Amino acid sequence: xxxxxxxxxxxxxxxxxxxxxxxxxxxxxxxxxxxxxxxxxxxxxxxxxxxxxxxxxxxxxxxxxxxxxxxxxxxxxxxxxxxxxxxxxxxxxxxxxxxxxxxxxxxxxxxxxxxxxxxxxxxxxxxxxxxxxxxxxxxxxxxxxxxxxxxxxxxxxxxxxxxxxxxxxxxxxxxxxxxxxxxxxxxxxxxxxxxxxxxxxxxxxxxxxxxxxxxx
Numbered sequence: 077x078x079x080x081x082x083x084x085x086x087x088x089x090x091x092x093x094x095x096x097x098x099x100x101x102x103x104x105x106x107x108x109x110x111x112x113x114x115x116x117x118x119x120x121x122x123x124x125x126x127x128x129x130x131x132x133x134x135x136x137x138x139x140x141x142x143x144x145x146x147x148x149x150x151x152x153x154x155x156x157x158x159x160x161x162x163x164x165x166x167x168x169x170x171x172x173x174x175x176x177x178x179x180x181x182x183x184x185x186x187x188x189x190x191x192x193x194x195x196x197x198x199x200x201x202x203x204x205x206x207x208x209x210x211x212x213x214x215x216x217x218x219x220x221x222x223x224x225x226x227x228x229x230x231x232x233x234x235x236x237x238x239x240x241x242x243x244x245x246x247x248x249x250x251x252x253x254x255x256x257x258x259x260x261x262x263x264x265x266x267x268x269x270x271x272x273x274x275x276x277x278x279x280x281x282x283x284x285x286x287x288x289x290x291x292x
Contacts, residue, residue, distance in 0.1 A: 091158035091292060093117065093130045094192055096143060096185070100206065101134035101163050103275065105264030110272035113161065115279035116286075123283075125292055131157070139167045140181035147188065156194040159286065162186060163203040165231045169224070170208070179234045186242055200244040201285055203278065204232045206253040206270070213268035215258075225254075245289060247281050 095101050095113040103111030109118075113130035120127055133143070133150050143164050162185060168178045186202065193199040208214055209224030232250060239246040253274065256262045262274050286292070 090126045090128055092156075093127050093159040093161075094152075094155075094157040094189075095130050095132045095134065095161045096147065096189060097132075097134040097161075097163040098138040098143070098167055099134070099136035099269055100166070100203075101161075102132060102136060104136045104269040105266055106269075106272050106275065110275055112275040112278040112282065115272075115276055116282045119279055119283045120286065123287065125286075127159070137167055138164070139171065139173065140164055140178060140185060142167075143185060144181065144188075147185075152192070155192065157192050157199075158292070159199055159201070159290075160189045160193045161201045161203060161282065162189045163205070165205045165235060166208060166228075169205070169227050169231050175230055175234060178231060179238065182235060183238050183242075186238060186244065190242060190244065197243040198245070199290055201282060202235060202239040202244055202246045203282070204235065204246070204248045204250045206250055206257065208257075208268060210254050210257040211263055211268050212258060212260075213263075213266065216267065245285050247278075247285060249278050249281065252277065 093113060101113065108114060113132055117127045117130055133146050135146060138146060164185065165178060165182065189200050190197050205228055207225055207228045209219055209221040214221060214224065228250065236246050262271050263269065264271055
């Protein structure tokens with residue numbers, strides 16, 4: 077009987093995490109264990125905060141509208157989670173989508189994220205868009221790095237403003253990424269996407285918000 081009670085208690089104290097995004101969330105080019113949601117769960121486990129394996133709805137190349145469709149197709153309507161993260165927008169910028177369109181679709185996605193968190197906006201974290209313009213990939217294709225940086229800033233400003241309006245947490249990873257994103261050890265073989273070392277930094281920032289700002 078005691079064993080059953082212990083098992084029930086363990087299940088009661090195990091939390092669920094939904095990560096929504098694009099290539100940065102699915103971890104293009106890295107092992108599953110090195111994705112930032114998975115690294116975050118491992119860090120929290122070391123602090124005796126037990127999360128299930130993250131539910132990740134993300135695909136390389138997704139824009140905001142494609143993430144919306146991905147969520148609908150995932151069959152998770154009505155599910156709730158203890159933690160929800162959202163990182164989306166780089167492909168909107170890359171494809172030259174209008175900022176106004178991004179604002180509208182991001183707001184809808186963030187409202188959905190809050191709903192998945194059972195209405196608890198304090199349990200939702202938005203992560204800023206990294207500046208892909210600093211990467212060797214961008215340099216090799218002669219990208220206009222200043223233009224990319226300017227547009228990424230505009231998207232992030234919109235993202236942060238909406239996050240503040242809806243009362244969720246916002247993590248800025250962009251500034252640090254601009255300092256490290258071009259280093260050989262910080263990219264995978266495509267010279268564009270972050271390595272596990274970058275995702276480790278993001279995971280630590282997310283862990284800090286969870287431990288200091290959330291009530292688990």
